Amino acid sequence: MKSRPVRRHLRVFGRVLALNIGLTFVYRGDFLLMQLGTLLTPLVSLAVWQAALAAGAQVDVTPGFLNSYFLLVAVVNMLTSSWTAWFLADMIRNGTLNKWLIRPASVHLDGFANNLGEKTIKLMLLVPLVLIMVVLVPGGLPLPATPARWLLFALAIGVAMAISYIFDIARGSLAFWFEDVQGFNMAISIMTPVLAGVVVPLALMPPEISGITLWQPFRFMVSFPMEVLLDRVPGGLVFGFAQQAGWLIVFAVVALVVWRRGLRSYSAAGA
Template sequence: MTAKFVVLLRAAWIDALAYRAQLFIWVTTGMLPLIMLAIWRTLAGDGTIGGYARDDFVAYFVGALCIRQLTGVWIIWDMEREIRLGELSPHLLRPVHPLWRYLAMALADKPLRLLMMAPIVLIASLIAPGAIPQPDLLRWSLLPLAIGLAFAVYFLNQCCIGVLSFWWTQVLALQDFWFGVYAFCSGYLVPLDLLPAPVTAVLNWLPFRAMLAFPLELLLGRLDQTAIIWGFAHQLGWIVVLGALLHWLWNNGVRRYSAVGA
């Protein structure tokens, strides 16, 4: 299985290189945090807002942009098209489960996205050197795991939405709505600890925090040991829930897909 997945990953990487101009457009149009950075930094002035100074907002929103690029998944458009047009059928006959192919597609463009983020991080560090997070061996050693689990939650969530195409033709409209909810509830547009406490208490249980806010706050050193343990447990819990949901949706969707002769 590992060798087959490597082949899928290599093919997806070649596709990502072929469509690097499109990827550049996706990355630049996903830079909403930089707009929010300008707004919050102006509002903060020489003071603070909820414990965030001007440089803290730089660290937060540049960090949010980078983590979003590392954890985000953009395979739902391919999944919806392939199910709707019957293009999924050949992949169902292959020995490798189609979801492994979608996983390879989701991972393949990450190196390019990192390269595109590098100039932004460099410029931000020159403009606001105080925004660079202080090194912490324990915290930063846990960061790759937190980002990896955030990616897993995001990937499973997107697959669950994508497989609804077996039953419904308006999945992309649902995806647009979902992204609006994600942008607010994950901390992508506003730090969650600036929201009213009752709102934050609810968001702490939803999957959106596991996709972005937790690894971001871990990067910035805004979590104590208890919050870190809870954050990882929260991510793992949603991976189990979404994984089980995806398994059920996929099996029932494929049966319906096969029954109509796609």
């Protein structure tokens, strides 16, 4: 009996996912331009660091590390990003959340399917662009050859996706109490590329702030999967995955509390 709701949710998720993939594919031209923009920031950062190395700058990484990091971080950032907070806040504010409260499927299931559907198309467009850059960038792209390392990399990406999505639910749910949370969401969107290691690898942060950057949650949304792949996890893999799991639990608890309390106040107000 307990397996029936699970099967039903899986069927609903499959249908919603297929619908979102189809809708996203219609706008594949727009998404191609978006992926070019996604790749631009890491490429500019790579060019800056290559110029710094050529000028004699002393950094604790190799040119090969920089090539691998900046070319692949665009893919990791795309896979682990989430935009649910914006849409969830809008639904709460304008009342369109109401229709989801009477449906058998969860609004969060639809949001996750939307994320996954768009990322499927984005991945198809972004990977060929990255491969072209791999051929053009001098110095090659040193990557691990062991399957175990790639499996750990995939695991880190999966947990990072969950952290990012759950964090978005918590942020979007703030709209239950605040009339406009988009300014807060914009501030987070500006901070995240820096704190997550998209603009600058956290391994290159000044020693004065490296202790903070290694513990803050944004690291585990982008930087940590790259650290796992390139074998540069401070404290080791076990400690790093424990930290990532810890942040996942923290955000899950916060999102659950904020969502449930907000939903009670939303229903009590007669929405």
